[in-house]
Amino acid sequence: MRAWLHSVRVLVWKDLLQEWRSRDIVTSMLAFAVLSLFIFNYALELSPINRAEIAPGIIWVVMVFAGTLGLNRSFTAEQDQGCFEGLMMAVPDLSAIYFAKLLTNMLMMIFLAVLVIPIYSLLYNQSLFNWAFLGVLGLGAWGYSAAGTLISSMTVQTRMRDLLLPVLLFPLLLPVNMAVVKSCGVLLGTVAGQDIRGWLNLLLVYDAVVTTLSLLVFEYVIQE
């Protein structure tokens, strides 16, 4: 277990250092997110009441679509330079590669949320500065990254990876999408009569189950 955690830490350090040097993923995700927020702002002429109602939906949709740009590229370095084989020869357990990528993708999503929330607040004149709100987005990012990292490891080996990733991933994300949007709605007071605990439980169970299953099948996925 100690060796496994050590491998995960080293792999995350490498991914973050690579991203710090290239800024490939963050730049494209952020550009997409900001542009989407601008488009929504001008396309939807919203009253102050409506703004609060659709805020969770807009924020999460922007994060999901921007996130696919990051997921599509998360295994690119490994694929292009054959580093996948290098990692397979070096790690004590192949699931460490999956977990490290999951953490990196989740960190990217949370970083994106931290940037998107103030931009949204500025554009829509509605404050979303709320730790609980960010916490729910973080749980959503975990589930999104858990499913997305596994699907991305499959699609990166195909020629149509840009198309296949969203087609395969989005149906799997239905429970996350519902739970995040409803939970955030309850936090903002726009969804009446619903208990946030139910949605948070769904989110936590989804995150735990998808992460566990992915850890178990990852070795099979990359070797086959």
Add this chain to the structure above:
Amino acid sequence: MTLQARQISKAYGVQRVLDRLTLSVDAGEVVCLLGPNGAGKTTLILTLSGLQKPDSGEVLWDGQAAGASALKLRRSIGLILHQPFLYEHLTGCENLRFYSLLYETGHSEADLRKLMGRVGLANARPIPVRGFSRGMKQRLTIARALLCDPRVLLFDEPYTGLDQQGCGMLNQLVQEENARGKLILLTTHELSFIRQIATRFDVLHRGKIADSIPNDGISLDLLQEHYNTVVSAGGTRQKELA
């Protein structure tokens, strides 16, 4: 240590690349796999390294199937394939440090610099690998393969991109590792260089080891002639031997 491939077969779709191939390499040997393009050399290296499973047959380490210890055995192999396994945005030293941490070798910065020096990169600028020439990347790849002090070296076309000095450096490294009792199997078309260090040449043709030529001071011309005969004969010698 002995590495054996026993009756292994591998096909990609309808194309059978390895056909009940049997091979044995002992520690202290430097075996060179020769063969025309598409003969299956890379497939054999991938299969022996455990990165690819054979359709049938088995790979044995000291007479035992890898089984549950496959990952542990994998970590004792220094592998070079066509791609360098290097991260383009990291410097040469950072790439080595990354793999060193993964292998938990405990190398210090000085050790890594010494290793860079062994492959002729002591004076390389600390720039990302994407700024390296093909030869420099290959030198760094060799350093990466030796990083974990592996017991087995599986090198696929290791001379690719290297200049004359680089080829000499690689030969010297292989001889040093061979003197330490390492098991070494490599593939190449550079007969002039490999002739200086190989203890045996195995010719891979039509999915089988068609011939095995011991290097008892064989001349380059004779080796080339022998190889051409085996390849053009289409493995008939294998049938004769069988």
